[in-house]
Amino acid sequence: MLNKNKLIITEGEITLKTLIVFAIMILVPFVSSAEMDRGKMLYDSWCAQCHGYEGDGKGYASGQYTLPQPRAFDSGTYKFRTTPSGERPTDEDIIRSTRKGNPGTTMPPWTRFTDDEVNEMVEYIKTFEEETFEYDAEPFQMGKAPAVSDALLTQGKEIFDKAKCWECHGKAGRGEGEKGWQDNFKNDWGTRAYPTDLTQAWEYRGGATVEDIFRTVTSGFDGTPMASFQSSYSDEERWSLSHFVTSLQTERKTGSALSVKKVDAVPASTDDAQWDAADYLDMPMSGQLMFEPRQFAPVITNVRMRSLYSDSEIGVMIEWTDKKPNKGDDGLPSDAVRLQFPVTVSDGPEKPYFFLGDKNHPVNLWFWKASDNTAVEQNAKGQKENDLVQQEKNDMLAAANYSDGHYRVLFRRPLDSGDENDITFTPGKFIPISVTAFDGAQNEQGLRATVSGWYYVMLEPPTPMKVFVMPPLVGLAFIGAGMGIRKKLKEGIG
Amino acid sequence: MKKLLIIILTLAVSIAFTADIDAKKKKKKKGKYKVTEVTNGGSISGKALFAGGTPPADETKALTSEQSLCGDSLPAEKYLINGNKEIKNVVVYLDGIKEGKAVPKDKAFVDNVQCAFVPHVSVGYKGNEIDIKNSDPVFHNVHSYIKGKTTYNLGLPDPGSMVTKKMKRDGVMEVKCDSHPWMLGYVFISQHPYAVATGDDGSFTISDIPAGKYKVKAWHEGFGEIDLGKITVEAGKTAKVNAEFK
Numbered sequence: 095m096l097n098k099n100k101l102i103i104t105e106g107e108i109t110l111k112t113l114i115v116f117a118i119m120i121l122v123p124f125v126s127s128a129e130m131d132r133g134k135m136l137y138d139s140w141c142a143q144c145h146g147y148e149g150d151g152k153g154y155a156s157g158q159y160t161l162p163q164p165r166a167f168d169s170g171t172y173k174f175r176t177t178p179s180g181e182r183p184t185d186e187d188i189i190r191s192t193r194k195g196n197p198g199t200t201m202p203p204w205t206r207f208t209d210d211e212v213n214e215m216v217e218y219i220k221t222f223e224e225e226t227f228e229y230d231a232e233p234f235q236m237g238k239a240p241a242v243s244d245a246l247l248t249q250g251k252e253i254f255d256k257a258k259c260w261e262c263h264g265k266a267g268r269g270e271g272e273k274g275w276q277d278n279f280k281n282d283w284g285t286r287a288y289p290t291d292l293t294q295a296w297e298y299r300g301g302a303t304v305e306d307i308f309r310t311v312t313s314g315f316d317g318t319p320m321a322s323f324q325s326s327y328s329d330e331e332r333w334s335l336s337h338f339v340t341s342l343q344t345e346r347k348t349g350s351a352l353s354v355k356k357v358d359a360v361p362a363s364t365d366d367a368q369w370d371a372a373d374y375l376d377m378p379m380s381g382q383l384m385f386e387p388r389q390f391a392p393v394i395t396n397v398r399m400r401s402l403y404s405d406s407e408i409g410v411m412i413e414w415t416d417k418k419p420n421k422g423d424d425g426l427p428s429d430a431v432r433l434q435f436p437v438t439v440s441d442g443p444e445k446p447y448f449f450l451g452d453k454n455h456p457v458n459l460w461f462w463k464a465s466d467n468t469a470v471e472q473n474a475k476g477q478k479e480n481d482l483v484q485q486e487k488n489d490m491l492a493a494a495n496y497s498d499g500h501y502r503v504l505f506r507r508p509l510d511s512g513d514e515n516d517i518t519f520t521p522g523k524f525i526p527i528s529v530t531a532f533d534g535a536q537n538e539q540g541l542r543a544t545v546s547g548w549y550y551v552m553l554e555p556p557t558p559m560k561v562f563v564m565p566p567l568v569g570l571a572f573i574g575a576g577m578g579i580r581k582k583l584k585e586g587i588g
Numbered sequence: 589m590k591k592l593l594i595i596i597l598t599l600a601v602s603i604a605f606t607a608d609i610d611a612k613k614k615k616k617k618k619g620k621y622k623v624t625e626v627t628n629g630g631s632i633s634g635k636a637l638f639a640g641g642t643p644p645a646d647e648t649k650a651l652t653s654e655q656s657l658c659g660d661s662l663p664a665e666k667y668l669i670n671g672n673k674e675i676k677n678v679v680v681y682l683d684g685i686k687e688g689k690a691v692p693k694d695k696a697f698v699d700n701v702q703c704a705f706v707p708h709v710s711v712g713y714k715g716n717e718i719d720i721k722n723s724d725p726v727f728h729n730v731h732s733y734i735k736g737k738t739t740y741n742l743g744l745p746d747p748g749s750m751v752t753k754k755m756k757r758d759g760v761m762e763v764k765c766d767s768h769p770w771m772l773g774y775v776f777i778s779q780h781p782y783a784v785a786t787g788d789d790g791s792f793t794i795s796d797i798p799a800g801k802y803k804v805k806a807w808h809e810g811f812g813e814i815d816l817g818k819i820t821v822e823a824g825k826t827a828k829v830n831a832e833f834k
């Protein structure tokens with residue numbers, strides 16, 4: 095009776111029971127492994143919005159919402175591996191990417207799943223392209239990182255030079271190498287590839303520890319221009335190289351306020367040694383997400399601020415990485431940076447809206463553009479076009495320098511410009527400041543920009559005050575929330 | 589009630605059937621090549637020719653770096669057609685041959701010489717190794733693809749450095765270099781030994797073929813792939829066919 099070919103259904107003959115048993119017997123083998131099923135279910139609920147239901151990397155949160163694009167698993171090509179170039183990743187490799195995420199991308203670290211659940215998702219991911227996984231994985235041995243020493247770093251630097259890492263990553267390691275800007279510089283998935291800024295540890299997608307870097311230079315990132323150096327150098331050489339790469343990383347000094355030292359005269363040039371000695375504050379940057387046109391995938395991830403003042407003047411210097419400068423003459427907008435202050439500093443926690451202020455809280459803007467290398471003063475009280483006005487009297491002096499993938503822009507202005515639309519700097523007072531940066535290569539201008547939250551600068555009074563009173567940081571939390579999706583995805587899930 | 593059950597039942601059966609078909613599709617993967625002893629096999633020989641009017645001239649590629657070593661431009665080596673309209677670097681092969689002589693053990697080889705891949709086109713055999721060398725005093729990263737998918741990407745920083753890899757997949761492997769956008773070469777990776785590339789005079793010979801009828805194809809980087817039809821190979825004899833591109 096269970097022979098499909100001879101199936102004749104006569105109404106009276108079949109009872110409910112036999113029917114159900116029959117249906118189950120036919121279906122069970124095909125819905126076969128319950129494991130795959132749960133893997134699919136978890137994948138569809140947690141991964142598909144980015145990686146796509148078909149594993150094509152084209153979920154809702156792909157395209158303009160992310161850089162790089164979510165991996166297209168149906169390509170069978172994996173960047174993060176412990177196997178030689180061109181080989182499949184091990185299951186552990188896929189698990190590691192899932193557990194740790196990819197810093198500097200929208201791929202979050204996933205901690206919410208049990209090991210079994212992750213294994214089931216991995217099995218499911220592998221079904222999107224099966225040929226890759228028909229071969230055995232032959233992982234290389236990672237071994238143990240040798241202790242770092244000066245000799246090792248010197249050897250590492252020699253290899254960095256000899257191996258021409260700098261042709262793509264730049265002499266300073268900021269990703270400014272010329273080869274990275276050729277037309278062909280694409281990855282397998284059709285989007286532009288950018289050599290990593292090796293100075294910014296938080297942007298290393300494969301992780302920034304010496305072990306992570308060793309893995310990256312050994313395996314290469316398949317599907318991208320980042321080659322494998324496994325056969326070109328011995329393990330020992332690759333360890334020194336990896337140690338040298340970690341030595342390029344800058345330490346981020348974050349906080350909520352920068353205290354500004356007094357000097358005899360604010361240096362007028364960006365390369366004055368006094369600037370290098372000056373204290374700094376790092377400000378993580380996010381895309382502007384509140385107004386159209388939004389920037390979901392910012393490339394400027396950090397700006398560093400330094401400041402000095404004298405009896406008459408204040409100088410604020412902003413530094414950031416830009417792998418390729420744009421002066422507005424290449425069909426793309428000019429690179430630019432803008433400082434923002436409230437016109438009047440309130441004594442309470444009240445601050446203007448974080449982006450271009452609001453009706454009741456106008457802001458004073460210092461705006462520098464690479465195209466003419468000058469800075470102007472502006473005022474804004476909102477985000478509409480005529481909320482922004484250019485001041486007629488310009489009290490601003492600017493100096494800028496671009497070298498080795500690095501912008502330094504210095505703004506100088508009298509402490510008190512005598513203009514009621516300008517911020518006035520009073521020593522001992524916490525003055526809100528925020529930064530907006532524009533990368534021409536990312537088509538940033540107008541409202542499409544990269545923004546920081548509000549921070550403070552405080553001009554240290556020459557005679558130390560007993561207590562500095564920090565205004566409550568209520569505003570910061572609010573801005574943090576406004577910064578949106580990217581951050582939430584990174585921290586909220588998992 | 590019964591009607592509903594019957595509907596469920598038919599549904600279950602039809603799902604089962606489609607699933608069954610899916611499973612069969614998967615199993616029907618390209619068959620593996622089987623090695624047999626070939627005695628008194630036949631051959632196919634001929635020439636790759638340009639059959640149209642004026643053959644296309646070869647292209648030149650402008651260099652964007654390394655000019656001091658390699659000059660301002662290099663020939664693309666895409667259309668190497670001599671005065672007799674004979675075409676070099678055409679790969680002629682038996683499509684889908686199931687069994688025959690053993691695959692030669694020879695390694696494939698690609699060198700980086702004066703900012704170009706040498707040889708520009710060659711034939712390799714699946715399962716064999718390939719030596720990838722850099723004879724230049726500049727950095728090359730040999731980044732190869734089959735159907736747009738990375739097969740490997742190897743950094744070759746030092747002059748004389750060489751990397752040996754296995755050719756695991758068959759297909760037309762494009763060889764490129766991310767550092768030098770003009771660089772392009774090909775390794776035609778065949779599952780079986782019946783694939784040859786034409787030389788300067790456009791001629792080719794495929795030998796030791798077990799007697800039978802075979803689909804013959806020809807591939808060229810600029811002209812693409814053409815079908816040379818079904819050719820009958822008789823024991824100990826040579827069948828003639830030309831690969832004519834337009």
Ligand SMILES: [Cu+2]
Nearest residue numbers: 728729765768
């Ligand atoms: Cu090259």
